[in-house]
Amino acid sequence: MTDTSNLVLEVKNLKTVFFTNSGLFKAVDDVSFTVSRGETLAIVGESGCGKSVTALSLMRLVPDPPGRIVGGSVTLEGSDLLALNEAGMRKIRGNRISMIFQEPMTSLNPVMRIGDQIVEAVRLHRNVSSKEAQTIAVEMLRLVRIPEPVRRAREYPHQLSGGMRQRAMIAMALACRPALLIADEPTTALDVTIQAQILALILDLQKELGTGLVLITHDLGVVAQTAQRVIVMYAGRKVEEASVEALFAAPKHPYTRGLMASIPAVPASGVAAQERLNEIPGTVPSLVRLPPGCAFAPRCKLAIKRCEAEYPPLADWGGGHLAACWRAAEVAEVA
Amino acid sequence: MFAYLVRRLFLMLVTLFGISVVIFFLLRIVPGNIVDILFAAAGYVDPADKANLEKELGIDQPLVVQYLHWIGGFLRGDFGYSYVSEKPALQEILPRIPITARLAGLALLFSASIGIPLGVISAVKQGTRLDYTLRVVSLSGLSLPSFWLGLLILTASVAMFGQIPIFNPNPATWLEAFATYAVPAAAVGFRSAALTMRITRSSMLEVLRQDYIRTARAKGASDAAVNYRHALKNAILPVITVIGIEAAFLIGGLIVTETVFNIPGVARFLVEAIRWRDYPIVQNLVMLIAVVVVSANFIVDMLYAVFDPRIRYTD
Amino acid sequence: MRSVWALAARAALCLLAFSTASFAGEPKQGGILRMYHRDSPANASILEGATYSVNVPFMGVFNNLVIYDQHMAQNSPDSIRPELAESWTWSGDYKKLTFKLRQSVKWHDGKPFTSADVKCSFDLLMGKSQQKLRQNPRKTWYSEVNDVTPNGDFEVSFDLKRPQPSLLAMLASGYTPVYPCHVSPAEMRTHPIGTGPFKFVEFKANESIKLVRNPDYWKKGLPYLDGIEYTIITNRSTAILAFVAGKFDMTFPTHITIPLLKDIKSQAPNAVCVVEPTNVSTNIIVNSTAPPFDNIDIRRAMALALDRKAFVNILFEGQADIGGTMLPPPQGIWGMPKDRLETIPGYGPDVNANRDEAKKLMQKAGYGPDKHLAVKVSTRNLAEYRDPAVILIDQLKSIYIDGELDVVETANWFPKVARKDYMLGLNLTGNAVDDPDQSFYENYSCGSERNYTNYCNKEIEKLFDLQSQETDVNKRKQLVWDIDKKLQEDVARPIIFHARAGTCWQPYVKGVTIMSNSSYNGFRYEDVWLDK
């Protein structure tokens, strides 16, 4: 574990549920993690595993109804966000904790100028004149390497390319120098060539500003390049947590293993390249009717009787490498 | 943009031409003409008198000739003479336009100034008791026959205040002038406010689901800022369209309201002219209304471009 | 029923109260009389009009040669007064009528009035002049006039083909103003010029009609009013509400239905209201040229089935008159007395007996409880027409006739009637003057345009001429009664009832008399005044 004095975010036993007409599902179930200043934590998993809901829970932006945070704590710089009232939370949002969304196309207000949208973020939290805010906005656009920032500030989102828009989103998110930045699949919707630039930008700024970063992605490649630590989520639960090196060197959960096998040429992995990409058989189970035991068991080649009956606890397999699998010890050998 | 404008204007002309043909021939399908109506009161139609009068009015000519004669005049601004009053049609129509325009304007103002805020409130408070109440009230606005409402207003006003809010052609004060229009405008506006409210509500609800609203919240914007600065500005576009279309529908509501409140505007005049088969009045008035409606739609489209930066008509 | 009588009594009391009051005070000058108008007349030309919608507002613009006394409710030969004519004389053979004209009368545009204007007016009416009226609905009134000749500037004579004492009655109608020679018929439609107490100011279609006092009126000191303003309100409920709220000094004459009268009396208890016959009859036109009504038995059965009292009770709460073609007494001069009327089939008081007889006639024609006769009842799309038609259909049910209402738009009504494209029609016939000549010739003579049923009986036609030439009123009455009875027995055009209607005004309006046997002749308004 990292030095606690440097801790930006501490999430403990976070639990978010959704009430739907097909029943109750636990989108985030008992998830805990921490992020330190300047650190990058990646959260990976397939779509529907709860990683985006986790992010929204941190922001307290889970749409209610149908969703609701029902337990745990989110401590940002020493104060529990879940205990704040709405007004108090508004003071934190966009100020100490910011978020970048997956869809730069739809996440910017189409009828507001780019500059104004950043200005709004600034003026919500800084007591500055509109003119000063304008200057800050242009500065931020320059910071995210948008050419001709003065002109761009006056343009509308539709006049910008996808990559540009995501840069503007980043500028907006970082305008108040937050302690924590959450980036929810920030590059998924972008062209491959742009993806790398945006990632690089986020990392540069993170370094420059010393922000903690929670990077949500399904792309292990991205994780390998950016994060210091990784959380793997499956069916709303954290199934594995480790440093990037440890995880890629020796994944302890069969699911993580599967994820790695399903991407081409995983760097620094001991697995030999195969002719055909491995897929994880089966699909993510319905979150409403989860089996009593390990949720991954039905898809797991290593599953044993016990997996179906009892949920495996997160156990420390050394050096802070946590995994929730009855057969974690055997994972490396078997695969 | 220029090419788009040219295309739009061309289509407008095509539409207007179509309307002129439709109204012209539709009127000719309606049985009987001015002569029959004029003679009806006398209890018989003298064929010789009828032929003379038809000749005098030019309605004995082939339809195509009549059409060309009319449309040619319309394009030159020569509206011909009313068959009934024998005065220039333009002179009959023009003084009535401001009356209806004021009434319609006030009704639209009423509709927008009540409908939009209530629609926003209803959307923001979706599912609450307030939302339900507003929706029921607005639906009832859409359910009352307007002439019935008008009749009840008049009756109640006479019973309660001994005053009747019918048209006053010579208002003494500015306030009286306003009162002359306000009550009937409210009677028409009630329905259209209800419609505006519903459109605003559903448009707001849709916008509130959008990603950029989440972004705004993520910035720490307050509910008010989110609802008004971000959502309303986006939600207003369909509302503008509907208000534009509503302007055309308003004419229908005005016919009935002008009758109940005895307002000498164009809407009731049009109905009377149809009853008299006063072709020059009906044709030209319908064309004028069509021009207004078509231009209103055009303006709404242009307003779209102003309000929505995404739209720059280029195709 | 009690309430109906009470209302009638109250109306009579009102009339009494009004007549004493109006002559008690000294007339005051000034003020504008505000009235509503029931609809927008086609134009301002009375000679071309055929509805009192034109007469009411524009009669005050003109004068006639002679006019019915404006303060005697009953128009009669005795109530005809000189107007632009100072006096008149009949020749011994009643074939020439000479008028001495008033001098120094001026048209509203300042030109002098002379005998030439009289000639012009009647040439126009007889279709003899260069200029033509757009429509000329009363041409037949002058069918017995050979020529109108001026003798100098201030005398004019009418030469007749045969004696016709009734000509004077038609000349005294509000429908017969004298027009100026120097103004074209077209101008008279849009901006009428007359010699009357009020000058035309403006007529805005569907909006208003304004008249202003003629300061140079030849009757010195008249009119009392500064002007008359009509606001056109087509919706009757709105109009009545506006009257009750005090927006108007007077309702449109004879426009108030009996049920509405009750409403006005309760809402505006001070208002003065009178109910008078309008001399408009509601009748059935029967197409006897085609089955089934070419069968006289079926025609008779239909006439027998009518329960006239029920019509009167439903539509007028009892306040309307039952009679033949001519308006019944006491308001009507020529109508049959009640005992004579009740001898006509269908007029007898025992409705059930009449209907039993009607059923026998129907059975004779081959119809019965198991075989109904399907009939279309056509009428115009106006409440005054539709409402009695609904009752008629209901009554015909009692004699195996299933009626279906066929509502026809105004524009199609007369062409349809002229085509004989109907079985039964429900029609209203207004009589401008209470005179048999006008009524009989227009509606029952062979070949008349308004004889919709084409009833043609040469025998009766001879009687028409006989009564027309009769100068003794009492002898003429006997003739008229015989004719009227025969017309009803022939089911030429069964008369259902003669309508009544109310007129109301605020108590300060003085000098208004509503005529009791016509609704076209009493709107000169030169001595109406406001006691304010």
Added chain:
Amino acid sequence: MAAIDFDVELRRAGAHATVGWRRVLFLAQRHVLGAAGLTIMIVFVLTAIFADFIARYDPLTVDSAHALMRPSLVHWMGTDSFGRDVFSRIIHGARISLAVGIGSTALGGTIGVIVGLTSGYLSGWVDLVFQRVSDILQALPLLVLALIMTAALGPSLPNVILAIAIPLIPTVSRVTRANTLALREQPFVEAAKSIGMSEARIALRHVLPNTLAPLIVLATAQLGSTILTEASLSFLGLGIPEPYPSWGRMLSESAAEYVRTAPWLVIFPGIAISLAVFGANLFGDALRDILDPRQRG
């Protein structure tokens, strides 16, 4: 963090009712207003169907002895000036209003769907022509059009239905066309094409069913307004003629003159119209929420 009763939350979300009657019941609870609207409409339809059994008197029989009776146990809503029972006339009037409402909506809707489908599917000049025609119809005020139409055709039930239906066509065809254009690009249509299905068959089997939801919503919304249009036409003297007990006719002209002396003549038919239209609108709203949350208007 406030304590949460999971069961309550789940019931609220409808987790207990996913199929069959329980689902309907749940939807009725969720959309109370819509359920009320549906109830009103069902009552309205049943009334129309069983008018002969519900009405206590013949709606056309004139009875001069019992004219203008106040509402009483004998005549629940009083009698009119002809002595006809107002309650019976309102009950039978439901038939007329329903005939006008459903008749004109169905007629206008069917033609509108055919036009919209053809227009959206064929594109090209057919589309261009149809679009212009619907532009023309939309620029003419609806009531004026209906007014001229009834004047031209003469006032009778079928003619009034036709006159009200025609102005509906452009609205329906616009919605259908827009949906058709969007659906044409959908993969399942491409797929159908690739297996050699004919265009007409694709339009009817694939495209039409998928545009149905917004159309049903539109139709329900229009139902109410057609009833109101008929009432307005009656008010202007061009609706369904006497002696049919049309609600609009019952309210207008001479009846309106009784507003103070016999208010029941004006109040009950007014309530009948408003209630029927209100019911249709409530139901239409709920239907829109359930079937097609994105539909506007």
